Amino acid sequence: MTLQIPVELGCPQCGAPVILEETDRILSCGFCRVRLCLAFQGTASYRLTTPDLPESGLLYVPYWRYRGMEFSVEGLEIRHRVADHSHLAIRASGLPPTLGFRPQVLRLKPMTAEKGNQFLKPELSFEQVRASTNGSVPGQFDGAGDPRSGRAFEALVGETVHLIHSPVLHTDDGFWDPILRRPLVKADAAALSRLARDRSAGKSIRFLPMICPTCGWDLAGEKDTLAPVCRNCHSIWDSGEGRLSRLPFGVSSSGSKGKGDLHLPFWKIRASAPDLQLETQGDLIRLANVPRVVHQDMSARNLDYYVAAFKVHPQLFLRLARSFTLGQPARGLTRELPKSPLHPVTLPLAEALETLPILVGSMAVPKKTYLPKIAGLRFKYIDSQLVFFPFEPKGTELIQNDIGMSISRNALGMGRLI
Numbered sequence: 001m002t003l004q005i006p007v008e009l010g011c012p013q014c015g016a017p018v019i020l021e022e023t024d025r026i027l028s029c030g031f032c033r034v035r036l037c038l039a040f041q042g043t044a045s046y047r048l049t050t051p052d053l054p055e056s057g058l059l060y061v062p063y064w065r066y067r068g069m070e071f072s073v074e075g076l077e078i079r080h081r082v083a084d085h086s087h088l089a090i091r092a093s094g095l096p097p098t099l100g101f102r103p104q105v106l107r108l109k110p111m112t113a114e115k116g117n118q119f120l121k122p123e124l125s126f127e128q129v130r131a132s133t134n135g136s137v138p139g140q141f142d143g144a145g146d147p148r149s150g151r152a153f154e155a156l157v158g159e160t161v162h163l164i165h166s167p168v169l170h171t172d173d174g175f176w177d178p179i180l181r182r183p184l185v186k187a188d189a190a191a192l193s194r195l196a197r198d199r200s201a202g203k204s205i206r207f208l209p210m211i212c213p214t215c216g217w218d219l220a221g222e223k224d225t226l227a228p229v230c231r232n233c234h235s236i237w238d239s240g241e242g243r244l245s246r247l248p249f250g251v252s253s254s255g256s257k258g259k260g261d262l263h264l265p266f267w268k269i270r271a272s273a274p275d276l277q278l279e280t281q282g283d284l285i286r287l288a289n290v291p292r293v294v295h296q297d298m299s300a301r302n303l304d305y306y307v308a309a310f311k312v313h314p315q316l317f318l319r320l321a322r323s324f325t326l327g328q329p330a331r332g333l334t335r336e337l338p339k340s341p342l343h344p345v346t347l348p349l350a351e352a353l354e355t356l357p358i359l360v361g362s363m364a365v366p367k368k369t370y371l372p373k374i375a376g377l378r379f380k381y382i383d384s385q386l387v388f389f390p391f392e393p394k395g396t397e398l399i400q401n402d403i404g405m406s407i408s409r410n411a412l413g414m415g416r417l418i
């Protein structure tokens with residue numbers, strides 16, 4: 001179970017405090033009713049606080065905090081887990097190495113340097129911290145392994161990375177941790193006074209109006225979605241990159257049982273893997289050794305990868321990607337949004353692309369031929385779109401009737417906490 005710390009932001013329109021989850025991407029103000037998309041410029045930076053802590057005159061020490069789905073190849077096995085870590089981002093002894101276990105009354109607030117607070121600049125990048133604690137971070141879309149970790153491949157996918165500043169009080173008796181309420185007797189005073197101060201405070205969050213750039217209607221979406229929708233002109237918008245940009249999408253009716261369906265979003269990705277001669281559906285059937293006659297038209301048809309555009313437990317995430325990619329389900333897509341509910345998009349396209357090597361590795365047979373190769377596997381990106389597939393609710397399960405796969409509602413809900 002991951003620890004969620006509530007985030008308190010001031011409403012940009014009326015100034016009222018608004019409490020959000022760390023994974024929220026839409027701010028709804030209970031006072032003035034405004035709804036805004038949060039757009040992060042680089043990494044979100046917060047300061048850790050409690051109700052009884054002073055708002056000013058504190059020294060803040062940076063920690064990297066990250067959560068996500070982690071995949072690795074070790075020997076002939078694919079491993080996965082939910083990663084949830086924090087790590088000190090400066091080189092100074094005598095400070096807690098992680099944020100550790102903390103009381104429940106914690107809040108995260110934006111950095112506010114103007115009140116005489118000082119923020120230490122991180123000395124270690126997120127990549128350095130991850131490499132030192134956990135192996136390595138693969139580069140964008142390639143996934144080279146780290147020989148020191150003994151892993152042939154690693155990917156941290158769908159990660160939420162925050163820089164969290166934890167307060168330190170400097171008193172006449174030395175340094176003090178005001179949250180854990182204990183002295184930091186061994187704190188490296190020389191380092192704390194020498195280290196550079198970060199003056200970029202408060203610039204990391206921007207707010208975008210939830211208004212359709214095409215037709216001016218209010219955009220709709222659950223609070224953690226990265227892709228709000230306009231139900232008037234049937235468009236979907238990507239709130240990443242600090243602005244709203246239009247996302248190509250399609251809605252599948254494959255296996256639909258009618259109005260009660262829940263639609264789950266997937267990234268449909270066309271990419272070729274020249275090293276494996278993996279271009280067509282026929283190529284995949286051979287690679288995965290599926291006992292199915294390769295029809296002439298199928299062998300010629302282009303292969304699309306399907307990766308969930310939402311976070312769930314990594315094992316289920318991989319199973320969904322495998323079943324949908326082997327099933328190649330998208331035929332006859334429409335451009336009209338369904339009236340029934342849409343599950344929020346919580347995993348951006350760039351993160352979905354990072355999973356392609358592990359997805360191919362999990363489908364390819366035999367493993368001993370292919371798993372050692374996936375770290376060096378390169379994909380040529382061609383095209384992508386968001387595709388919604390209908391899932392029929394049956395008790396606690398949701399069933400995709402065309403693919404023949406079910407997923408529990410509980411698993412979907414838990415995924416929203418990753």
Ligand SMILES: [Zn+2]
Pocket residue numbers: 011012013014015016029030031032033034
């Ligand atoms: Zn407001």
Ligand SMILES: [Zn+2]
Pocket residue numbers: 212213214215216217230231232233234235
């Ligand atoms: Zn519109």
